Amino acid sequence: xxxxxxxxxxxxxxxxxxxxxxxxxxxxxxxxxxxxxxxxxxxxxxxxxxxxxxxxxxxxxxxxxxxxxxxxxxxxxxxxxxxxxxxxxxxxxxxxxxxxxxxxxxxxxxxxxxxxxxxxxxxxxxxxxxxxxxxxxxxxxxxxxxxxxxxxxxxxxxxxxxxxxxxxxxxxxxxxxxxxxxxxxxxxxxxxxxxxxxxxxxxxxxxxxxxxxxxxxxxxxxxxxxxxxxxxxxxxxxxxxxxxxxxxxxxxxxxxxxxxxxxxxxxxxxxxxxxxxxxxxxxxxxxxxxxxxxxxxxxxxxxxxxxxxxxxxx
Numbered sequence: 001x002x003x004x005x006x007x008x009x010x011x012x013x014x015x016x017x018x019x020x021x022x023x024x025x026x027x028x029x030x031x032x033x034x035x036x037x038x039x040x041x042x043x044x045x046x047x048x049x050x051x052x053x054x055x056x057x058x059x060x061x062x063x064x065x066x067x068x069x070x071x072x073x074x075x076x077x078x079x080x081x082x083x084x085x086x087x088x089x090x091x092x093x094x095x096x097x098x099x100x101x102x103x104x105x106x107x108x109x110x111x112x113x114x115x116x117x118x119x120x121x122x123x124x125x126x127x128x129x130x131x132x133x134x135x136x137x138x139x140x141x142x143x144x145x146x147x148x149x150x151x152x153x154x155x156x157x158x159x160x161x162x163x164x165x166x167x168x169x170x171x172x173x174x175x176x177x178x179x180x181x182x183x184x185x186x187x188x189x190x191x192x193x194x195x196x197x198x199x200x201x202x203x204x205x206x207x208x209x210x211x212x213x214x215x216x217x218x219x220x221x222x223x224x225x226x227x228x229x230x231x232x233x234x235x236x237x238x239x240x241x242x243x244x245x246x247x248x249x250x251x252x253x254x255x256x257x258x259x260x261x262x263x264x265x266x267x268x269x270x271x272x273x274x275x276x277x278x279x280x281x282x283x284x285x286x287x288x289x290x291x292x293x294x295x296x297x298x299x300x301x302x303x304x305x306x307x308x309x310x311x312x313x314x
Contacts, residue, residue, distance in 0.1 A: 166257060207262045
């Protein structure tokens with residue numbers, strides 16, 4: 001009896017999350033008719049309609065919205081209890097689905113993932129690297145690592161570190177094309193543009209409370225920071241890239257800061273996960289691991305900040 005009720009609640013919650021019987025069935029790995037029977041049984045037992053069904057859409061009724069929140073909390077508490085028991089037993093189990101940006105993922109996460117998997121040998125990791133902001137609830141992710149503001153009210157965020165974009169170029173490029181002295185000078189240079197957000201052809205820079213907006217001449221545009229990093233190393237142009245991407249190249253002298261007193265606005269690096277009352281132990285463990293990775297990055301000074309002299313003209 002208890003198991004039957006839990007199955008009904010689980011089916012109802014998945015339909016309520018996805019507003020689709022078909023997608024709920026896919027997530028639960030059962031036939032859509034089983035989901036429909038479970039929801040019908042729950043509505044019959046409660047004597048109230050929880051879902052408004054039409055041929056084109058599914059929606060929650062007023063009673064359904066109230067019951068959905070309570071049922072979601074019940075399932076989250078049960079999941080937390082099981083995770084806590086596993087943690088006390090010394091092992092996290094199951095599969096953890098994570099979405100992360102490509103640049104941060106490839107430079108800082110993937111090199112150290114073997115360490116995380118070694119710590120938790122019974123936990124499997126499903127990592128998706130993409131600059132697309134996935135829908136965690138709709139697509140079944142446990143958490144995402146993102147840079148920038150949180151816009152989905154169904155989610156909660158934990159700040160793990162800070163990200164600031166710096167202007168950088170290869171020494172050879174500056175020797176050939178000259179070194180900008182003011183933000184306005186950037187308009188005459190080849191720009192390597194990271195395609196994030198809107199108005200990507202305009203760089204908004206800050207210095208001690210002052211702002212400068214420059215419309216740049218885009219030589220290369222990409223949604224992948226590492227593609228721009230390669231082009232920047234090769235002397236194709238000036239790039240505005242996150243410090244965690246360019247830090248090693250600045251330290252090694254392969255790149256140098258351009259207009260070192262100017263940067264883009266600081267953004268937070270966040271762990272984003274569904275806003276349930278309880279956080280599964282496997283999610284908490286991975287978030288703690290990522291924070292551990294990013295701590296030295298957040299504490300590192302802006303390398304290569306020493307101003308580079310413009311080449312003397314003869």
